[in-house]
Structure formats: structure tokens, C-alpha cells
Amino acid sequence: MPSKLTAVSALLAAAALLYQFFLKDFLFATLGLGRTVLSVSEFPYSCHRIHGDPNIQACEDMWLDEKSRTLFLACSDPVARKHWMPNIHRLNASGRALHDHVVALNIDNPSSEGGFTYRVLQTPGFSGVHGDGRIHVVGLTGSSSASTSADANGLEIQLWLINARPSVDPLTGELLDNTVVGGNSTIELFTTEPDTDSMKHIKTFADPHIATPNNVALAEGGGFFFTNDHGLHKAGWQHHLSTILATGDVSYCSASGDCKQVASGFKFPNGLLLGSDGLLYVPSAAVGGITVFQPGLNGSVKKVHHIDLNYPIDNLSEDANGDIFAAAMPKVLQGMAAFNDPLNAPTAPATVWRVRRLNRDVTDKYDYELVKVIEDGAGEVLPSMTTVIHDALTGRLFMSSEFHVEVPNQCEWL
Numbered sequence: 001m002p003s004k005l006t007a008v009s010a011l012l013a014a015a016a017l018l019y020q021f022f023l024k025d026f027l028f029a030t031l032g033l034g035r036t037v038l039s040v041s042e043f044p045y046s047c048h049r050i051h052g053d054p055n056i057q058a059c060e061d062m063w064l065d066e067k068s069r070t071l072f073l074a075c076s077d078p079v080a081r082k083h084w085m086p087n088i089h090r091l092n093a094s095g096r097a098l099h100d101h102v103v104a105l106n107i108d109n110p111s112s113e114g115g116f117t118y119r120v121l122q123t124p125g126f127s128g129v130h131g132d133g134r135i136h137v138v139g140l141t142g143s144s145s146a147s148t149s150a151d152a153n154g155l156e157i158q159l160w161l162i163n164a165r166p167s168v169d170p171l172t173g174e175l176l177d178n179t180v181v182g183g184n185s186t187i188e189l190f191t192t193e194p195d196t197d198s199m200k201h202i203k204t205f206a207d208p209h210i211a212t213p214n215n216v217a218l219a220e221g222g223g224f225f226f227t228n229d230h231g232l233h234k235a236g237w238q239h240h241l242s243t244i245l246a247t248g249d250v251s252y253c254s255a256s257g258d259c260k261q262v263a264s265g266f267k268f269p270n271g272l273l274l275g276s277d278g279l280l281y282v283p284s285a286a287v288g289g290i291t292v293f294q295p296g297l298n299g300s301v302k303k304v305h306h307i308d309l310n311y312p313i314d315n316l317s318e319d320a321n322g323d324i325f326a327a328a329m330p331k332v333l334q335g336m337a338a339f340n341d342p343l344n345a346p347t348a349p350a351t352v353w354r355v356r357r358l359n360r361d362v363t364d365k366y367d368y369e370l371v372k373v374i375e376d377g378a379g380e381v382l383p384s385m386t387t388v389i390h391d392a393l394t395g396r397l398f399m400s401s402e403f404h405v406e407v408p409n410q411c412e413w414l
């Protein structure tokens, strides 16, 4: 029979293991215990809100088209987000926002109200959920290239959206109990052109592997990578435990819509990015850090590096110089409070990191310089930010938040 002492030491060992594997990450990386967060006044930026306008709220994600100097934003309703956000098990489908839309903001064209001129893109002909024409925007990315069509202004812009559809009965269109079956997220491809006020639907990617999609990164050859932030678990306890059990994944769909998982074992993988250096960068919103992959044929990936960055990271974007900008949340609990009560809770602290690859022309060398570009410890001027974009041409930072009303914001160098 094992002595009491062995039992106690076994327990202690188990506790130590637990601490090592879960609690330490959770307390220090996720919750940010003991993390010093600087005040925004220590950084040489001046920030202000771009628009106080109901069309431009709760914009969860953004993508900057450098060629047309247009910032595309995926916007929603901040109050409805807490009911319907399948990625974090908010599955009250009847409380979802009904007017999500994509905004095209002309970042070089100030408006008389102190913001910028913009267009809300209509989606004529898009069937939506059982014919209702609606989209439910989460992540957004894009690409643009010279247009082959004669009526386009020389540029065709492709937009890829994570569409958080609710699950419905395929015959009647009635909402199913989404708390049980989970949502029915798809990935949508639209095309648009500069200066038009609509986008044309090209294709819906729906597949069992597109289960809890968080964001998309375009791959070579028309396919794309995406993260399932909770793996294949749309609802229930497996969803809730996904971040601890590391069941998040990176998946890939070919242009023709064949989808498969290509990497697994992630804790809340989030806004991934295919860099101009050809590498795939996958951040974690739960424990921080960025895993770096070298993509191969047919969407296969090989892990080549891990960038240690002890901050929960929401989203990555790349600027025209090839620098990566990471939106990070130094105090996650405050972020959750703001999410649950967007109109009253104080904004959560926010941090922007610049991740610059040094010696990027040397194959197999993975050196990264990390610079804190701006931080707002008191959440004074930056919203509870989930995405940041750096406009390398003017040095401006654009920041946005999935749930805050005081967004998007623009910060200029002083």
C-alpha cells in the first residue's frame, strides 16, 4: 500500500505538472499577472477615433489594400456580439446582429466630419442564410491584382470573409438550437473594385473542416489557410476545454474547396498571416507566441520556428515593408468585461508589437526583433483592440475592435 507520504508527493508532483502545463501559462501569459503595462503617453503617437457613426462599429477585422489605398472593415453591432460570437461559444442565434456589413474606407480622403469618406458595400444576389441575404462577419482578408475585366478600374479586389452563419433547418430555414449544434460558419469569397459600393459573391466554402474558423490567410495558387480557434468543436464541453486541451488547428482549403487539417495542437490560434517572406505565422490568443511554418505543396506545412512573445495575440497583419504588426491584449479579463458590456465597461488595455524578421533573405535563419510600438495600459485612447494595421506610407496605425464602440481609431506619429 502506498504510504501517505507517497500519495502526497504524487499529488504535489501532479500539481506541479498542472502548474507547469496549464496554470503558469494561464496566470502569466493569458491573464497577464504581474505584467507591467505602460501608459499611452510614453509613446510618440496621437490617437483619435475615426468616426462616431453606426456604420463603423464593432469592426472585428480590417484589411488594407495598398494599391487602392482602401481600408476594408468587417463591422457589426457591439451589443449583439455578446449574444452571437460562435468562436467563443456565444450561441444565442436570435440575438445576433442583422446588419453586418463590409465598409470600404478611403484612408487618403478625409471627410468633413474629421473621418474619411467611405462606402458600405452591398451584396446584391448573395443568398445569405436560407435566402435572407445576410452576412455575419468575423475575420476578413483580401488581395488585389490588375483586373482582366474591361469595366473594372484596372484593379480587381478579392475579399475573403469568415461568415458566422447560424445553423438553420435546411428545409424550413428556422433557426436550430445553436447552443447544441453550434453555428454554421463558412468562408466567403467576394470580389469588388475601387470606388464601387457593392461586392459580388463568387463562392461559399462550406466543409466539415471549416468548423470554428477565426481567420484566413491566402496561399499560393488560390487556396487558403485558416485557423479553427476551437478545432472541430463548435459547442459543448469540448469547445470550452479546447484552449486547455489545445485542440485548435490550422487547416487548408484548395481553390476548388477541398479542405483538410494541416497542423494541430494549438491553444486558441487566431488571426494568422502568410508573410511576404512566404512563411505562415500563427499567433495564439490564449498563451501568446507565434508559431512559424514553412508551407509546402498542397497546403502542407512544416514548423520551422516559434517566436516567444508572452502576450495573448489577437491578430497579425503585415505592412508594405514586410514588418508584422500584432494586436495584443495584455489583460484578457478586462477585455472580456468590455466584451460583455461594450457600452459601459472601461476599455481594456491594448498593446501593439512590431515583429520584424532580420536577415530575411537568409534561408533557414529565423531571427525576429520585437518592438513594443504603442501600449495603452489604462485603455484611455485605444479601444479594446483586436486588430492593428500599419500604413507604411504615412506611418499611421489603424486599430479596431470586435466589440467596442469607440472604434476604429487612427494613431499618427507625433
Ligand SMILES: *[C@@H]1O[C@H](CO)[C@@H](O)[C@H](O)[C@H]1NC(C)=O
Pocket (backbone or CB within 6 Å): 083, 092, 094, 095, 096
Ligand atoms: C438572446 O437574445 C435575445 C435577443 O437579443 C434576448 O432577448 C434573449 O434574452 C437572449 N437570450 C439569452 C439566453 O441571453
Ligand SMILES: *[C@@H]1O[C@H](CO)[C@@H](O)[C@H](O)[C@H]1NC(C)=O
Pocket (backbone or CB within 6 Å): 165, 166, 167, 168, 169, 170, 184, 186, 204, 206
Ligand atoms: C450551412 O451552410 C451551408 C452553406 O450555405 C448550407 O448548405 C447548409 O445547409 C447549412 N447548414 C446548416 C445546418 O445550417
Ligand SMILES: *[C@@H]1O[C@H](CO)[C@@H](O)[C@H](O)[C@H]1NC(C)=O
Pocket (backbone or CB within 6 Å): 060, 061, 062, 087, 138, 139, 140, 214, 215, 270, 271, 272, 285, 314, 315, 316, 386, 387, 402
Ligand atoms: C482578430 O481577433 C478576433 C478576436 O479574437 C478574431 O475573432 C478575429 O477573427 C481576428 N481577426 C484577425 C485578422 O485575425
Ligand SMILES: *[C@@H]1O[C@H](CO)[C@@H](O)[C@H](O)[C@H]1NC(C)=O
Pocket (backbone or CB within 6 Å): 297, 298
Ligand atoms: C497535390 O494535389 C494534387 C491534386 O489533388 C495531387 O495530384 C498531387 O499528388 C498532390 N501532391 C502532393 C505532394 O501531395
